Amino acid sequence: MRRTAVLGSAGTLIAGTLIAGAMAAPAANAESRHRGYSEARGAQLAAERAAKKGIDWADCPADWGFAKPIQCGWVSVPLDYARPNGKQIKIAVDRIGNTGTAADRQGALVYNPGGPGGSGMRFPTRVTNKNPLWVNTAKAYDFVGFDPRGVGHSAPISCVDPQEFVKAPKADPVPDSEADKRAQRKLAAQYADGCAKRSGWMLPYMTTPNTVRDLDVVRAALGEKKLNFLGVSYGTYIGAVYATLYPGHVRRMIVDSVVNPSREKIWYQANLDQDVAFQMRWDDWKAWVAKNDATYHIGDTPEKVEQQWLKLRATAKKSPLGGVVGPAELISFFQSAPYYDSSWAPTAKAWSKYVAGDTQALVDAAAPDLSDTAGNIASENGNAVYTAVECADAKWPTSWKKWDRDNTRLHKDYPFMTWANAWMNLPCATWSSKQRTPVRVKTGKGLPQVLIVQSTRDAATPFDGAVELHKRLKGSRLIIEKDAGSHGVTGLVNPCINERVEAYLLSGKLDSSDVTCTPHATPKP
Numbered sequence: 001m002r003r004t005a006v007l008g009s010a011g012t013l014i015a016g017t018l019i020a021g022a023m024a025a026p027a028a029n030a031e032s033r034h035r036g037y038s039e040a041r042g043a044q045l046a047a048e049r050a051a052k053k054g055i056d057w058a059d060c061p062a063d064w065g066f067a068k069p070i071q072c073g074w075v076s077v078p079l080d081y082a083r084p085n086g087k088q089i090k091i092a093v094d095r096i097g098n099t100g101t102a103a104d105r106q107g108a109l110v111y112n113p114g115g116p117g118g119s120g121m122r123f124p125t126r127v128t129n130k131n132p133l134w135v136n137t138a139k140a141y142d143f144v145g146f147d148p149r150g151v152g153h154s155a156p157i158s159c160v161d162p163q164e165f166v167k168a169p170k171a172d173p174v175p176d177s178e179a180d181k182r183a184q185r186k187l188a189a190q191y192a193d194g195c196a197k198r199s200g201w202m203l204p205y206m207t208t209p210n211t212v213r214d215l216d217v218v219r220a221a222l223g224e225k226k227l228n229f230l231g232v233s234y235g236t237y238i239g240a241v242y243a244t245l246y247p248g249h250v251r252r253m254i255v256d257s258v259v260n261p262s263r264e265k266i267w268y269q270a271n272l273d274q275d276v277a278f279q280m281r282w283d284d285w286k287a288w289v290a291k292n293d294a295t296y297h298i299g300d301t302p303e304k305v306e307q308q309w310l311k312l313r314a315t316a317k318k319s320p321l322g323g324v325v326g327p328a329e330l331i332s333f334f335q336s337a338p339y340y341d342s343s344w345a346p347t348a349k350a351w352s353k354y355v356a357g358d359t360q361a362l363v364d365a366a367a368p369d370l371s372d373t374a375g376n377i378a379s380e381n382g383n384a385v386y387t388a389v390e391c392a393d394a395k396w397p398t399s400w401k402k403w404d405r406d407n408t409r410l411h412k413d414y415p416f417m418t419w420a421n422a423w424m425n426l427p428c429a430t431w432s433s434k435q436r437t438p439v440r441v442k443t444g445k446g447l448p449q450v451l452i453v454q455s456t457r458d459a460a461t462p463f464d465g466a467v468e469l470h471k472r473l474k475g476s477r478l479i480i481e482k483d484a485g486s487h488g489v490t491g492l493v494n495p496c497i498n499e500r501v502e503a504y505l506l507s508g509k510l511d512s513s514d515v516t517c518t519p520h521a522t523p524k525p
Contacts, residue, residue: 074090095145118148142395261468477510
Protein backbone atom coordinates (compact mmCIF):
# COMPACT_ATOMS: atom_id res chain seq x y z
CA MET A 1 0.00 0.00 0.00
CA ARG A 2 1.08 3.48 -0.70
CA ARG A 3 2.09 5.64 2.19
CA THR A 4 3.94 8.61 0.85
CA ALA A 5 2.03 11.63 1.99
CA VAL A 6 0.44 13.54 4.77
CA LEU A 7 -2.08 16.29 4.33
CA GLY A 8 -1.15 19.87 4.83
CA SER A 9 -2.39 23.24 3.69
CA ALA A 10 -5.55 22.85 1.58
CA GLY A 11 -5.17 19.08 1.81
CA THR A 12 -1.89 19.09 -0.06
CA LEU A 13 0.88 16.53 -0.07
CA ILE A 14 3.98 16.65 1.94
CA ALA A 15 5.31 14.17 1.84
CA GLY A 16 1.78 -6.86 -28.17
CA THR A 17 0.46 -7.43 -31.83
CA LEU A 18 -2.96 -8.95 -31.40
CA ILE A 19 -2.84 -12.75 -31.64
CA ALA A 20 -5.08 -13.80 -34.53
CA GLY A 21 -8.27 -15.50 -33.45
CA ALA A 22 -7.88 -14.58 -29.78
CA MET A 23 -11.15 -14.57 -27.93
CA ALA A 24 -12.47 -13.19 -24.70
CA ALA A 25 -12.35 -15.61 -21.79
CA PRO A 26 -15.58 -17.29 -20.62
CA ALA A 27 -18.30 -15.25 -18.99
CA ALA A 28 -17.47 -13.84 -15.58
CA ASN A 29 -20.02 -15.92 -13.71
CA ALA A 30 -18.18 -15.55 -10.44
CA GLU A 31 -18.62 -11.79 -10.52
CA SER A 32 -22.38 -12.10 -10.92
CA ARG A 33 -22.50 -13.48 -7.43
CA HIS A 34 -20.49 -10.59 -6.00
CA ARG A 35 -21.97 -7.32 -7.18
CA GLY A 36 -24.97 -7.48 -9.44
CA TYR A 37 -25.30 -9.08 -12.81
CA SER A 38 -25.27 -5.82 -14.73
CA GLU A 39 -21.63 -4.98 -13.94
CA ALA A 40 -20.53 -8.57 -14.62
CA ARG A 41 -22.34 -8.57 -17.96
CA GLY A 42 -20.98 -5.12 -18.78
CA ALA A 43 -17.44 -6.31 -18.11
CA GLN A 44 -17.98 -9.37 -20.30
CA LEU A 45 -19.24 -7.19 -23.17
CA ALA A 46 -16.27 -4.83 -22.79
CA ALA A 47 -13.84 -7.76 -22.87
CA GLU A 48 -15.50 -9.21 -25.98
CA ARG A 49 -15.19 -5.85 -27.75
CA ALA A 50 -11.56 -5.49 -26.70
CA ALA A 51 -10.67 -8.99 -27.91
CA LYS A 52 -12.01 -8.12 -31.37
CA LYS A 53 -10.38 -4.71 -31.52
CA GLY A 54 -7.00 -5.53 -29.98
CA ILE A 55 -4.43 -2.79 -29.33
CA ASP A 56 -2.92 -0.52 -31.98
CA TRP A 57 0.68 -0.62 -30.79
CA ALA A 58 2.92 2.27 -31.77
CA ASP A 59 6.01 4.10 -30.56
CA CYS A 60 5.32 5.73 -27.22
CA PRO A 61 4.70 9.49 -27.08
CA ALA A 62 8.04 11.26 -26.60
CA ASP A 63 7.04 12.84 -23.31
CA TRP A 64 6.15 9.46 -21.76
CA GLY A 65 9.83 8.58 -21.50
CA PHE A 66 9.74 5.07 -22.99
CA ALA A 67 12.06 4.56 -25.95
CA LYS A 68 11.92 1.84 -28.62
CA PRO A 69 11.50 -1.10 -28.60
CA ILE A 70 8.88 -0.40 -25.91
CA GLN A 71 5.50 0.30 -27.54
CA CYS A 72 2.40 2.02 -26.19
CA GLY A 73 -1.32 1.83 -26.86
CA TRP A 74 -4.80 2.28 -25.45
CA VAL A 75 -7.65 0.06 -24.29
CA SER A 76 -11.14 1.56 -24.03
CA VAL A 77 -13.21 0.55 -21.00
CA PRO A 78 -16.59 1.72 -19.69
CA LEU A 79 -16.48 4.34 -16.97
CA ASP A 80 -19.41 2.48 -15.40
CA TYR A 81 -19.61 -1.25 -16.11
CA ALA A 82 -23.33 -1.18 -15.37
CA ARG A 83 -23.55 1.01 -18.50
CA PRO A 84 -21.08 -0.66 -20.88
CA ASN A 85 -22.36 1.34 -23.89
CA GLY A 86 -22.10 4.64 -22.02
CA LYS A 87 -19.07 6.88 -21.49
CA GLN A 88 -15.72 5.20 -22.20
CA ILE A 89 -12.31 6.04 -20.77
CA LYS A 90 -8.94 5.00 -22.20
CA ILE A 91 -6.45 2.89 -20.27
CA ALA A 92 -2.81 3.50 -21.24
CA VAL A 93 -0.74 0.33 -21.75
CA ASP A 94 2.80 -0.42 -22.84
CA ARG A 95 4.75 -3.56 -23.69
CA ILE A 96 7.98 -5.09 -24.82
CA GLY A 97 7.87 -8.44 -26.63
CA ASN A 98 9.49 -11.54 -25.22
CA THR A 99 13.22 -11.71 -25.91
CA GLY A 100 13.20 -15.45 -26.74
CA THR A 101 11.84 -17.25 -29.75
CA ALA A 102 8.20 -17.59 -30.76
CA ALA A 103 8.35 -21.11 -29.36
CA ASP A 104 9.61 -19.73 -26.02
CA ARG A 105 6.72 -17.30 -25.67
CA GLN A 106 4.13 -18.08 -22.98
CA GLY A 107 2.10 -14.88 -23.25
CA ALA A 108 2.00 -11.48 -21.60
CA LEU A 109 2.97 -10.83 -17.98
CA VAL A 110 0.98 -7.86 -16.66
CA TYR A 111 2.25 -5.85 -13.70
CA ASN A 112 0.87 -3.52 -11.07
CA PRO A 113 3.26 -1.93 -8.56
CA GLY A 114 0.70 -0.86 -5.95
CA GLY A 115 -0.73 2.35 -4.64
CA PRO A 116 -3.57 2.82 -5.09
CA GLY A 117 -2.21 5.36 -7.54
CA GLY A 118 0.92 3.65 -8.82
CA SER A 119 1.76 3.38 -12.54
CA GLY A 120 2.96 0.06 -13.95
CA MET A 121 4.25 1.63 -17.16
CA ARG A 122 7.92 1.27 -16.20
CA PHE A 123 7.65 -2.55 -16.08
CA PRO A 124 8.97 -3.11 -19.65
CA THR A 125 12.14 -1.20 -18.72
CA ARG A 126 13.17 -4.21 -16.64
CA VAL A 127 13.89 -5.80 -20.02
CA THR A 128 15.55 -2.81 -21.71
CA ASN A 129 17.64 -2.24 -18.57
CA LYS A 130 18.58 -5.95 -18.56
CA ASN A 131 17.54 -6.43 -14.93
CA PRO A 132 19.32 -9.72 -14.08
CA LEU A 133 16.45 -11.04 -11.95
CA TRP A 134 14.08 -10.99 -14.94
CA VAL A 135 16.29 -12.03 -17.92
CA ASN A 136 14.98 -15.60 -18.11
CA THR A 137 11.35 -14.63 -17.51
CA ALA A 138 11.65 -12.01 -20.28
CA LYS A 139 12.53 -14.76 -22.78
CA ALA A 140 9.10 -16.30 -22.19
CA TYR A 141 6.84 -13.30 -21.62
CA ASP A 142 5.97 -9.94 -23.08
CA PHE A 143 6.28 -7.48 -20.19
CA VAL A 144 3.14 -5.34 -20.07
CA GLY A 145 2.47 -2.30 -17.88
CA PHE A 146 -0.57 -0.07 -17.57
CA ASP A 147 -1.85 3.01 -15.81
CA PRO A 148 -4.95 2.02 -13.82
CA ARG A 149 -8.05 4.17 -14.20
CA GLY A 150 -7.47 7.64 -12.82
CA VAL A 151 -3.69 7.28 -12.91
CA GLY A 152 -1.16 9.01 -15.16
CA HIS A 153 -2.34 8.80 -18.77
CA SER A 154 -5.58 6.90 -17.98
CA ALA A 155 -8.20 9.62 -17.41
CA PRO A 156 -6.16 11.11 -14.57
CA ILE A 157 -7.97 12.59 -11.60
CA SER A 158 -6.94 15.49 -9.36
CA CYS A 159 -8.03 16.91 -6.02
CA VAL A 160 -5.96 20.09 -5.72
CA ASP A 161 -3.61 22.24 -7.78
CA PRO A 162 -0.33 20.25 -7.95
CA GLN A 163 1.89 23.21 -7.11
CA GLU A 164 -0.21 23.98 -4.04
CA PHE A 165 -0.08 20.29 -3.21
CA VAL A 166 3.69 20.27 -2.72
CA LYS A 167 4.17 23.61 -0.98
CA ALA A 168 5.95 23.43 2.34
CA PRO A 169 6.20 23.53 5.25
CA LYS A 170 2.99 21.82 6.35
CA ALA A 171 1.65 21.69 9.87
CA ASP A 172 3.16 19.10 12.20
CA PRO A 173 0.90 16.02 11.87
CA VAL A 174 1.33 15.26 15.57
CA PRO A 175 -1.22 17.52 17.28
CA ASP A 176 -0.36 19.48 20.41
CA SER A 177 -3.93 20.56 21.10
CA GLU A 178 -7.59 20.17 20.16
CA ALA A 179 -7.15 23.26 18.01
CA ASP A 180 -4.47 21.45 16.00
CA LYS A 181 -6.87 18.55 15.47
CA ARG A 182 -9.66 20.86 14.36
CA ALA A 183 -7.32 22.49 11.84
CA GLN A 184 -6.32 19.12 10.40
CA ARG A 185 -9.97 18.00 10.25
CA LYS A 186 -10.78 21.14 8.28
CA LEU A 187 -7.93 20.46 5.84
CA ALA A 188 -9.11 16.87 5.32
CA ALA A 189 -12.68 18.00 4.63
CA GLN A 190 -11.40 20.63 2.19
CA TYR A 191 -9.36 17.98 0.40
CA ALA A 192 -12.41 15.72 0.06
CA ASP A 193 -14.37 18.69 -1.33
CA GLY A 194 -11.56 19.41 -3.79
CA CYS A 195 -11.70 15.85 -5.08
CA ALA A 196 -15.45 16.17 -5.63
CA LYS A 197 -15.11 19.51 -7.40
CA ARG A 198 -12.19 18.60 -9.67
CA SER A 199 -12.93 14.91 -10.33
CA GLY A 200 -16.44 14.19 -9.13
CA TRP A 201 -17.49 12.52 -12.38
CA MET A 202 -14.92 9.77 -11.80
CA LEU A 203 -15.11 9.25 -8.05
CA PRO A 204 -18.04 6.77 -7.85
CA TYR A 205 -16.22 4.49 -10.29
CA MET A 206 -12.73 4.67 -8.74
CA THR A 207 -12.94 1.24 -7.10
CA THR A 208 -10.70 -1.80 -6.94
CA PRO A 209 -13.39 -4.02 -8.58
CA ASN A 210 -13.55 -1.60 -11.51
CA THR A 211 -9.75 -1.63 -11.85
CA VAL A 212 -9.99 -5.44 -11.82
CA ARG A 213 -12.61 -5.32 -14.60
CA ASP A 214 -10.32 -2.99 -16.54
CA LEU A 215 -7.50 -5.50 -16.07
CA ASP A 216 -9.65 -8.26 -17.54
CA VAL A 217 -10.50 -6.06 -20.54
CA VAL A 218 -6.76 -5.39 -21.00
CA ARG A 219 -6.17 -9.17 -20.89
CA ALA A 220 -8.73 -9.62 -23.67
CA ALA A 221 -7.29 -6.75 -25.73
CA LEU A 222 -3.84 -8.35 -25.47
CA GLY A 223 -5.29 -11.48 -27.06
CA GLU A 224 -4.68 -13.53 -23.93
CA LYS A 225 -7.23 -16.19 -22.97
CA LYS A 226 -5.82 -16.19 -19.45
CA LEU A 227 -3.93 -13.67 -17.34
CA ASN A 228 -0.38 -13.83 -16.06
CA PHE A 229 -0.10 -11.22 -13.31
CA LEU A 230 2.46 -9.84 -10.91
CA GLY A 231 1.05 -7.53 -8.26
CA VAL A 232 3.03 -5.82 -5.53
CA SER A 233 1.62 -4.04 -2.47
CA TYR A 234 -1.88 -2.75 -3.37
CA GLY A 235 -1.37 -4.75 -6.59
CA THR A 236 -1.86 -7.82 -4.41
CA TYR A 237 -5.39 -6.65 -3.58
CA ILE A 238 -6.05 -6.16 -7.30
CA GLY A 239 -4.82 -9.74 -7.73
CA ALA A 240 -6.92 -11.09 -4.87
CA VAL A 241 -10.10 -9.46 -6.19
CA TYR A 242 -9.30 -10.62 -9.75
CA ALA A 243 -8.81 -14.18 -8.46
CA THR A 244 -12.23 -13.93 -6.78
CA LEU A 245 -14.18 -12.39 -9.67
CA TYR A 246 -12.35 -14.16 -12.53
CA PRO A 247 -10.86 -17.38 -11.11
CA GLY A 248 -11.09 -19.18 -14.45
CA HIS A 249 -9.18 -16.39 -16.21
CA VAL A 250 -5.98 -16.84 -14.18
CA ARG A 251 -2.95 -18.70 -15.61
CA ARG A 252 -0.15 -17.56 -13.29
CA MET A 253 -0.43 -15.05 -10.44
CA ILE A 254 2.23 -13.79 -8.05
CA VAL A 255 1.29 -11.45 -5.24
CA ASP A 256 4.14 -9.80 -3.34
CA SER A 257 3.83 -7.86 -0.06
CA VAL A 258 0.20 -8.50 0.63
CA VAL A 259 -2.70 -6.25 1.59
CA ASN A 260 -4.93 -8.05 4.09
CA PRO A 261 -8.05 -8.82 1.98
CA SER A 262 -10.45 -9.20 4.89
CA ARG A 263 -13.55 -7.01 4.58
CA GLU A 264 -12.98 -6.02 8.19
CA LYS A 265 -9.56 -4.59 7.26
CA ILE A 266 -10.36 -2.71 4.00
CA TRP A 267 -9.39 0.08 4.53
CA TYR A 268 -9.73 1.77 7.92
CA GLN A 269 -8.32 -1.02 10.07
CA ALA A 270 -5.61 -1.83 7.52
CA ASN A 271 -4.22 1.66 8.00
CA LEU A 272 -4.20 1.34 11.78
CA ASP A 273 -2.36 -1.97 11.44
CA GLN A 274 0.16 -0.19 9.25
CA ASP A 275 1.00 2.25 12.02
CA VAL A 276 2.10 -0.62 14.27
CA ALA A 277 4.20 -2.24 11.54
CA PHE A 278 5.86 1.04 10.55
CA GLN A 279 6.99 1.55 14.13
CA MET A 280 8.51 -1.96 14.18
CA ARG A 281 10.47 -1.32 10.97
CA TRP A 282 11.47 2.18 12.09
CA ASP A 283 12.94 0.54 15.20
CA ASP A 284 14.81 -1.96 12.99
CA TRP A 285 16.35 0.91 11.06
CA LYS A 286 17.34 2.80 14.19
CA ALA A 287 19.15 -0.31 15.44
CA TRP A 288 21.04 -0.49 12.13
CA VAL A 289 21.98 3.20 12.32
CA ALA A 290 23.25 2.67 15.88
CA LYS A 291 25.23 -0.41 14.85
CA ASN A 292 26.89 1.71 12.16
CA ASP A 293 27.61 4.69 14.40
CA ALA A 294 31.24 4.70 13.27
CA THR A 295 29.92 5.78 9.87
CA TYR A 296 27.00 8.01 10.79
CA HIS A 297 27.75 9.41 14.25
CA ILE A 298 24.07 9.85 15.07
CA GLY A 299 23.97 7.61 18.15
CA ASP A 300 25.44 4.29 19.22
CA THR A 301 22.21 2.88 20.66
CA PRO A 302 18.68 2.85 19.22
CA GLU A 303 17.59 5.00 22.15
CA LYS A 304 20.17 7.66 21.33
CA VAL A 305 19.12 7.58 17.66
CA GLU A 306 15.50 8.09 18.74
CA GLN A 307 16.50 11.05 20.90
CA GLN A 308 18.30 12.59 17.92
CA TRP A 309 15.11 12.08 15.86
CA LEU A 310 13.00 13.82 18.47
CA LYS A 311 15.55 16.63 18.69
CA LEU A 312 15.50 17.03 14.89
CA ARG A 313 11.69 17.13 14.85
CA ALA A 314 11.59 19.73 17.59
CA THR A 315 14.20 21.91 15.88
CA ALA A 316 12.37 21.75 12.53
CA LYS A 317 9.05 22.49 14.23
CA LYS A 318 10.39 25.58 15.91
CA SER A 319 12.18 26.78 12.78
CA PRO A 320 11.73 24.78 9.55
CA LEU A 321 15.05 23.81 7.99
CA GLY A 322 15.78 26.03 5.04
CA GLY A 323 12.38 27.59 5.71
CA VAL A 324 10.62 24.60 4.13
CA VAL A 325 11.35 21.39 6.03
CA GLY A 326 9.26 20.92 9.16
CA PRO A 327 8.15 17.74 10.97
CA ALA A 328 5.72 16.80 8.21
CA GLU A 329 8.39 16.97 5.53
CA LEU A 330 10.79 15.04 7.75
CA ILE A 331 8.29 12.21 8.21
CA SER A 332 7.63 12.13 4.47
CA PHE A 333 11.37 11.75 3.83
CA PHE A 334 12.35 9.48 6.70
CA GLN A 335 9.48 7.02 6.14
CA SER A 336 11.32 5.68 3.08
CA ALA A 337 13.74 3.92 5.46
CA PRO A 338 11.13 1.66 7.10
CA TYR A 339 9.59 1.20 3.64
CA TYR A 340 12.65 0.09 1.66
CA ASP A 341 16.06 -1.23 2.72
CA SER A 342 17.53 0.57 -0.32
CA SER A 343 16.74 3.81 1.53
CA TRP A 344 18.52 2.88 4.76
CA ALA A 345 21.95 4.24 3.85
CA PRO A 346 20.88 7.32 1.84
CA THR A 347 18.50 8.43 4.60
CA ALA A 348 21.13 7.92 7.29
CA LYS A 349 23.73 9.74 5.20
CA ALA A 350 21.59 12.85 4.80
CA TRP A 351 20.81 12.81 8.54
CA SER A 352 24.48 12.28 9.41
CA LYS A 353 25.45 15.35 7.41
CA TYR A 354 22.85 17.37 9.30
CA VAL A 355 24.20 16.22 12.66
CA ALA A 356 27.68 17.20 11.48
CA GLY A 357 26.43 20.69 10.65
CA ASP A 358 25.44 20.40 6.96
CA THR A 359 21.76 21.33 7.02
CA GLN A 360 21.48 21.75 3.26
CA ALA A 361 21.86 18.05 2.49
CA LEU A 362 18.75 17.23 4.50
CA VAL A 363 16.86 20.20 3.05
CA ASP A 364 17.72 19.07 -0.49
CA ALA A 365 16.53 15.55 0.32
CA ALA A 366 13.29 16.44 2.10
CA ALA A 367 12.06 19.69 0.55
CA PRO A 368 9.66 19.80 -2.41
CA ASP A 369 10.98 20.90 -5.80
CA LEU A 370 8.53 23.49 -7.12
CA SER A 371 10.36 23.55 -10.47
CA ASP A 372 9.53 19.87 -11.08
CA THR A 373 6.03 20.50 -12.37
CA ALA A 374 5.72 17.09 -14.07
CA GLY A 375 6.81 15.32 -10.91
CA ASN A 376 4.43 17.39 -8.80
CA ILE A 377 1.53 16.61 -11.14
CA ALA A 378 2.34 12.92 -10.80
CA SER A 379 2.58 13.15 -7.01
CA GLU A 380 -0.71 14.97 -6.67
CA ASN A 381 -2.40 12.51 -9.05
CA GLY A 382 -1.05 9.55 -7.13
CA ASN A 383 -2.36 10.91 -3.85
CA ALA A 384 -5.74 11.71 -5.42
CA VAL A 385 -6.09 8.14 -6.72
CA TYR A 386 -4.97 6.69 -3.40
CA THR A 387 -7.64 8.65 -1.60
CA ALA A 388 -10.38 8.07 -4.18
CA VAL A 389 -9.94 4.30 -4.31
CA GLU A 390 -9.65 3.74 -0.58
CA CYS A 391 -12.60 6.02 0.12
CA ALA A 392 -14.78 4.37 -2.55
CA ASP A 393 -13.88 0.74 -1.83
CA ALA A 394 -15.39 0.61 1.64
CA LYS A 395 -17.47 2.45 4.19
CA TRP A 396 -15.37 4.53 6.59
CA PRO A 397 -16.16 5.72 10.12
CA THR A 398 -17.77 9.14 10.08
CA SER A 399 -17.44 9.71 13.83
CA TRP A 400 -14.48 11.93 14.69
CA LYS A 401 -14.60 10.50 18.21
CA LYS A 402 -13.69 7.07 16.83
CA TRP A 403 -10.84 8.42 14.72
CA ASP A 404 -9.56 10.47 17.66
CA ARG A 405 -9.82 7.60 20.15
CA ASP A 406 -8.17 5.02 17.88
CA ASN A 407 -5.28 7.22 16.78
CA THR A 408 -4.64 8.74 20.21
CA ARG A 409 -4.38 5.22 21.64
CA LEU A 410 -2.05 3.99 18.90
CA HIS A 411 0.16 7.08 18.97
CA LYS A 412 1.22 6.37 22.56
CA ASP A 413 3.14 3.25 21.55
CA TYR A 414 3.56 3.72 17.80
CA PRO A 415 4.23 7.43 17.30
CA PHE A 416 6.30 7.43 14.11
CA MET A 417 3.46 7.32 11.54
CA THR A 418 0.14 7.20 13.36
CA TRP A 419 -1.12 10.77 13.13
CA ALA A 420 0.40 11.42 9.68
CA ASN A 421 -1.45 8.34 8.44
CA ALA A 422 -4.69 9.40 10.11
CA TRP A 423 -4.78 12.82 8.47
CA MET A 424 -3.97 11.31 5.06
CA ASN A 425 -7.02 9.04 5.29
CA LEU A 426 -9.42 11.39 7.07
CA PRO A 427 -10.95 12.74 3.82
CA CYS A 428 -12.77 9.39 3.66
CA ALA A 429 -14.78 10.42 6.74
CA THR A 430 -16.47 13.21 4.79
CA TRP A 431 -16.38 11.59 1.33
CA SER A 432 -19.40 12.68 -0.72
CA SER A 433 -19.39 9.86 -3.30
CA LYS A 434 -20.72 6.36 -2.81
CA GLN A 435 -18.75 4.04 -0.58
CA ARG A 436 -19.05 0.33 -1.43
CA THR A 437 -18.80 -2.96 0.44
CA PRO A 438 -15.52 -4.74 -0.29
CA VAL A 439 -15.52 -7.99 -2.27
CA ARG A 440 -15.33 -11.09 -0.08
CA VAL A 441 -12.08 -12.57 -1.34
CA LYS A 442 -12.22 -16.35 -1.75
CA THR A 443 -11.30 -19.27 -4.02
CA GLY A 444 -13.52 -19.64 -7.09
CA LYS A 445 -13.93 -22.50 -9.55
CA GLY A 446 -10.93 -22.97 -11.82
CA LEU A 447 -8.41 -20.85 -9.85
CA PRO A 448 -4.90 -22.31 -10.28
CA GLN A 449 -2.23 -22.17 -7.60
CA VAL A 450 -1.27 -18.62 -6.68
CA LEU A 451 2.23 -17.77 -5.39
CA ILE A 452 2.33 -15.44 -2.38
CA VAL A 453 5.60 -13.78 -1.32
CA GLN A 454 5.94 -11.86 1.94
CA SER A 455 8.56 -10.67 4.41
CA THR A 456 7.81 -10.94 8.12
CA ARG A 457 8.69 -7.34 9.07
CA ASP A 458 7.07 -5.38 6.19
CA ALA A 459 5.87 -1.98 7.36
CA ALA A 460 3.42 -1.08 4.59
CA THR A 461 1.71 -4.48 4.27
CA PRO A 462 2.03 -6.36 7.58
CA PHE A 463 2.72 -10.11 7.54
CA ASP A 464 -0.75 -11.13 8.70
CA GLY A 465 -2.16 -10.00 5.34
CA ALA A 466 -0.23 -12.70 3.49
CA VAL A 467 -1.36 -15.33 5.99
CA GLU A 468 -4.99 -14.25 5.52
CA LEU A 469 -4.83 -14.34 1.72
CA HIS A 470 -3.07 -17.73 1.87
CA LYS A 471 -6.01 -19.12 3.87
CA ARG A 472 -8.53 -17.73 1.39
CA LEU A 473 -6.85 -18.94 -1.83
CA LYS A 474 -6.90 -22.74 -1.69
CA GLY A 475 -3.79 -24.42 -3.04
CA SER A 476 -1.75 -21.21 -2.86
CA ARG A 477 1.88 -21.37 -1.75
CA LEU A 478 3.50 -18.88 0.60
CA ILE A 479 7.18 -17.96 0.47
CA ILE A 480 8.20 -16.21 3.68
CA GLU A 481 11.29 -14.03 3.87
CA LYS A 482 12.02 -14.30 7.56
CA ASP A 483 13.47 -11.44 9.59
CA ALA A 484 13.32 -9.07 6.60
CA GLY A 485 11.03 -6.13 5.97
CA SER A 486 11.80 -4.37 2.73
CA HIS A 487 8.56 -3.73 0.83
CA GLY A 488 8.39 -5.58 -2.51
CA VAL A 489 10.33 -8.81 -2.13
CA THR A 490 10.42 -10.06 -5.73
CA GLY A 491 12.61 -7.13 -6.78
CA LEU A 492 15.36 -7.98 -4.28
CA VAL A 493 18.32 -10.31 -4.70
CA ASN A 494 17.53 -13.42 -2.65
CA PRO A 495 18.17 -16.67 -4.62
CA CYS A 496 15.85 -18.66 -2.34
CA ILE A 497 13.00 -16.45 -3.55
CA ASN A 498 14.19 -15.43 -7.04
CA GLU A 499 14.64 -19.03 -8.21
CA ARG A 500 11.16 -20.05 -7.03
CA VAL A 501 9.47 -17.03 -8.64
CA GLU A 502 11.23 -17.78 -11.94
CA ALA A 503 10.39 -21.51 -11.80
CA TYR A 504 6.72 -20.74 -11.19
CA LEU A 505 6.49 -18.28 -14.08
CA LEU A 506 8.41 -20.51 -16.51
CA SER A 507 7.02 -23.94 -15.61
CA GLY A 508 4.17 -23.42 -13.13
CA LYS A 509 6.13 -25.44 -10.58
CA LEU A 510 5.65 -24.73 -6.87
CA ASP A 511 7.02 -26.40 -3.78
CA SER A 512 4.87 -29.11 -2.19
CA SER A 513 4.57 -26.94 0.92
CA ASP A 514 5.25 -23.37 2.02
CA VAL A 515 8.85 -22.18 2.15
CA THR A 516 10.74 -20.00 4.62
CA CYS A 517 13.80 -18.19 3.28
CA THR A 518 16.54 -16.39 5.16
CA PRO A 519 16.65 -12.62 4.62
CA HIS A 520 18.33 -10.84 1.73
CA ALA A 521 21.60 -9.10 2.50
CA THR A 522 21.45 -6.31 5.09
CA PRO A 523 22.29 -2.91 3.60
CA LYS A 524 25.87 -1.76 3.90
CA PRO A 525 26.58 1.70 5.31
